[in-house]
Amino acid sequence: GAVVSQHPSRVICKSGTSVKIECRSLDFQATTMFWYRQFPKQSLMLMATSNEGSKATYEQGVEKDKFLINHASLTLSTLTVTSAHPEDSSFYICSARDTRGGFYEQYFGPGTRLTVT
């Protein structure tokens, strides 16, 4: 299957700072990527849908000014957590949609664990 990478895999930052997380599709182009968040011992919740060249679509309750998403190329989407606070500590997972050959597949990245101190 296709490969989706995330960088960094782990990050610790101080409260009030911003953190950028990258999601890359390594061997295919993805016009659509998704960002999920997973709190400890909970399921994954969709935060936003990232579309190349256009604004992201955020799920209800997700602050778009706090979680900035940029999908500037067909292989890269970034999530920036601005003015991070301890309650933002979570596991952030992206996925990328592969539509090659008319088939639709979705591949998840390995995740980024964010700890805000």
Next chain:
Amino acid sequence: AQSVTQLDSHVSVSEGTPVLLRCNYSSSYSPSLFWYVQHPNKGLQLLLKYTSAATLVKGINGFEAEFKKSETSFHLTKPSAHMSDAAEYFCVVSVNAGKSTFGDGTTLTVKP
């Protein structure tokens, strides 16, 4: 609209005995269904997927699942549990690889 219900939050089995993790789904369109496993502090690993082909799907590590449209179910089974199977399991539904909806997860414990 789509949703997933994992019927058991915790399942405990003895090593060598069968595993059954239950999942019901709801979708307005023909869904794709997935089972993912997540070990502690790790990412997601795809076990198997159903995408409108054979209704009995075989996955990795001896797992399989059967898509039953009449029952809107996609239960995960394994004939014989191994200690390494202890993990969190998620049933997931999506349409055309769009946004995925995850179930709440089932924690599988395997006793020696």
